[in-house]
Amino acid sequence: MKDSTRKVFQLHGWRVDRAIHNYLYFIFYDLYVKIALYATKVIVALFSWFKPVNYVTGFIFNRYHAKVLSRSDVTKLINLNETVMLGPDTTNRIVPYKYANKIVLREPEHLAVMDCPCKLEMKNPCQPTASCIAVGRPLVDFWLEHCKKYNVRRITKEEAMEIIDSLRRTGHINQAFFKVATGGSMGVICNCCPDCCVSIRATRLARKVKGGQDISQFAPSGYTVVRDESKCQLCGTCARTCRFDAVVISNGTRTYHSDACVGCELCVEACEHGALSLRFEDDGGLIPLDIDLVRKELS
Ligand code: SF4
Ligand code: SF4
Structure with missing residues (x-):
């Protein structure tokens, strides 16, 4: 077994099912989002009149979602030099979701970029397709060992910021992704085109279901x-x-x-x-994932 695979199983402990889910998720990244989007389209097409469908959508969205980042917030995350471990008890005002809500970035100076699965799902995706950035050594090592078919490559902080800035100039927003299958924490920062991003497209679809207008797979930045x-x-x-x-x-x-x-x-x-x-006004609502603010608020 490869070292990065062993670390995935260690991360999930006795939840071998989650470790296998974690492993398969990144190995079949593009297929995974394709199926998720297709399933959402079918459900909405057939059951948009049926309010209880929102429970199904909520079940999925509670396990996989994103937090929008301002440029300043994403810059601080990319430039982290020390491990950050926050949550889940203290992070509910940042990522207001039931399960995947930990901010855990181990050895965050390790960065890699690879093709975005949402873009690979599109017939004519926005370019460049290399727009998902892994932050933290365990995930970077896993991508480098297992995801060569997605053109993964290690990058420096400067390269990461160049990718982020050039994509922001063409209308991509930054989102940190949280997923139960990856230990309930973040690890990937994406440059998301609202036309390609499956979390944004799935949210638009889910809101077409009767009573589903407040459902979302991404949390606003808080600003x-x-x-x-x-x-x-x-x-x-x-x-x-x-x-x-x-x-x-x-x-x-x-x-x-x-x-x-x-x-x-x-x-x-x-x-x-x-x-x-x-x-940002602290009115009791969402707190931005500004790592300095988060540390201050949660200390
Ligand atoms: S319309 Fe918008 S972009 Fe133009 S000057 Fe006013 S705030 Fe700025
Ligand atoms: S109005 Fe809000 S959502 Fe629209 S571009 Fe500005 S910050 Fe983004």
Whole structure:
């Protein structure tokens, strides 16, 4: 048995079923998301009128989901130099899910990138397809030993940030993924195109089911966007940049829908007039996965 495989089994202890799930998930990454999306499409097509279907969707979404990251948050995670272990008891305001909610990054200076399974599922995916980044030695070692077919390669922190910044410029948001099958914790940071990302597409589908409007496979970052009216030129760039219909400009008025905003920060980066900024207000809601803030809040 390869060393990285043995570590997967050690991670899950007596839950051999989860270790096998973990192993198969990354070995058949593209097939896995293809089946998950297809199943969601079939369920929604046949049962969108049937409210109890939301229990099935909730069961799946509680086990696999994402947390949206601002650029600053993702930069701090990529540049970590020490192991971080938080949760699950203290992290429910960051990742408000029942099971996969631990922030565990062992030896996070180890990084690797490989093809995104969601993009491989698409006929004409956004380019480049190499946009999933593993953070932490156990997962990096596993990918390097088992995932050569997904063009995996080790990268430096600088390369990771170059990938992130170039993809953000083409409308990709950053998400940290949490999964029961990977020990209930994060390990992968993805650059997600809202057209390709299965978590975003599955959420849109799930919301078509009667009573499923609040179901989501991804948690907003926890930030809202603030506009300085004195700087805003009503140019419309922010509305065109936003992929979540959170900004509308009509008849010379800009409307911001905070309930639709996921706090990805793309509009802030796109505004050439410096009129936008992110704000976190601790009103008892979600906390951003800003590792400095998290340590402060949870210490
Ligand atoms: S991009 Fe900036 S200047 Fe343009 S409408 Fe949006 S906030 Fe205003
Ligand atoms: S308004 Fe849209 S682009 Fe801006 S942070 Fe919110 S979701 Fe992202």
